[in-house]
Amino acid sequence: MTETRTHLSTLIRSPDLEKISLMLAKPNIFEILRLAHHEIRHSNFLAWLLDPSQSHNLGDTFLKWFLKEVFQDERVSWIDEFDVDGVKTSNITIHREYKHIDLLIEFPDWVVVIENKFGSSEHSNQLARYRKVAERNFPNKPKAFVYLTPHYEEPKSEDDRAVYVNFTYGSVIQLLEQACDIYSSTMPETVLHYITDYIRVLKRYVMQDNDEAVELARKIYRNHKEALDFIFEHKPDRLLEIGKVFSQRVEARGYVLGSKGKGFTRLLTKELDPVVPRESDGGWPNKESFLYEFDYRNKKVSFRATVAPGEQLLRQQIMDILSRVDGVKKPNSKSWSAVYSHSFNYELTSEKFFDEDKLVEVIDKVLDAVEPIIEKTSACLVDGLKNDVDIADY
Structure with missing residues (x-):
């Protein structure tokens, strides 16, 4: 028996495949009409x-x-x-x-x-x-x-x-x-069916989250990758998979994860997390006024230390404090302001990083490279936010 036939034989006898077949057999007007x-x-x-x-x-x-x-x-x-x-x-x-x-x-x-x-x-x-x-x-x-x-x-x-x-x-x-x-x-009963079908489609195909069939599909793909590469359409969303691994490596170093975003991993140090103001209504979901973020949506990994939109006096204070660190710039923008940025020529979505060990290795290299600037700017910002101005005034 060839290796490919062995993989296919294992797949067709998988109880998980039967489960997902039953889930997908439920009629959905949006799926029926493709x-x-x-x-x-x-x-x-x-x-x-x-x-x-x-x-x-x-x-x-x-x-x-x-x-x-x-x-x-x-x-x-x-x-x-x-x-x-x-x-x-x-x-x-x-x-x-x-x-x-x-x-x-x-x-x-x-x-x-x-x-x-x-x-x-x-x-x-x-x-x-x-x-x-x-x-x-x-x-x-x-x-x-x-x-x-x-x-x-x-x-x-x-x-x-x-x-x-x-x-x-x-x-x-x-x-x-x-x-x-x-x-x-x-x-009308038909309208209710349309809307519930649409909710299911959004969860399954657009969000690819909080849907039992998608979770099972991911499990089957991991267990039967060789058999499914040419036939299976529900491959895990690569950016979400990278984000999960990136977040694990960030937390392993003792950092605190910030606001989520597909293709982004954001963080603060444990010392900085309690003192960063959460007052940026026009910024990230959790309203942080400042975050370190990694953007891996394109053919490189971009690292930025970013001040979010918000109250201008608070933004100015944060940028003034950070300007004490060598290498930090002071942008003129009144909305998003990257006070430090650096790019790495790693395309994390490429096939060579499907191997999780290789993905972890390159993520660790990126984190090693930016750790000094994170530590310096974090220490400066913690000291400045605690001692320069009472943030409660804002």
Whole structure:
């Protein structure tokens, strides 16, 4: 018996394979129509949910829940989340592919621009171009810009990060589950099935998290890799796998993990973690004002010591303290400010790092290289935040 045949024989007798077959046999309209991986189809379904005039029987509930989430962000300064309940939604227009913008919600007095991104990365200055399109076509209306991604991916440029509100598919799932819980008795049965199917598709194909079938698929792939490489479509998301290993190596060195993000690992030292202010509403999910972060989404690993958007006096204080360390710069940006950065020519998503031992080895090399600057800047910042100014004043 050949080695390949042995692997295949082991696979077809696996009870885990029977389990996943039963899970996937449950009918799902999005899977049946092969819409799960198509970004444009997700935008179409979201447009249907956001439109109060559609047949989902939610009225403007989902739309207003969505707007409240967006308008609580400090990057939208011209309207407040508490104003949303009083907004009239009977005369709005939901645009699809408006001059290449995925979704645009046009109100009589303002607009909301939504860029829906999954399965491919931002390219060709898309976000900046969409801002210009909105400014040119709606010059007299205030605008909110939303960057919708699976795992809190951030825009590439600092200018875009200062404008676009990060919104995740995890938040979409939360709003939809809330809607099903509250309004299931008033929804048409078919609509309820569509929405529950969509939630399952988001968890399984977009988030690739909190879904039993995906977890079992990953287990089967690890146990039967040779047999599945050419037939199995549910390979583990490489960035999430790298993130898991990266986080383990970071914690093994005694660091504290910071806000999560797909393709990013963020950290603080144990000494710095208790004193870093959590007051950055326009920054990372956990609102840290400062973090060390590794970005491995592209063909290199980028390390940055970054000051988040937020109260300018606090940002200035942090940058002033860090400027005492040799090699640290003092950026002029008023939003995201990388006070130290360094790149390593390792493409962690490449096949050669599928071997976890090799991945661990290169991650440790990167951590070794940046450890001195982390320790120096952390010690300086701990001392400065404790002694220079009372952070409570901010």
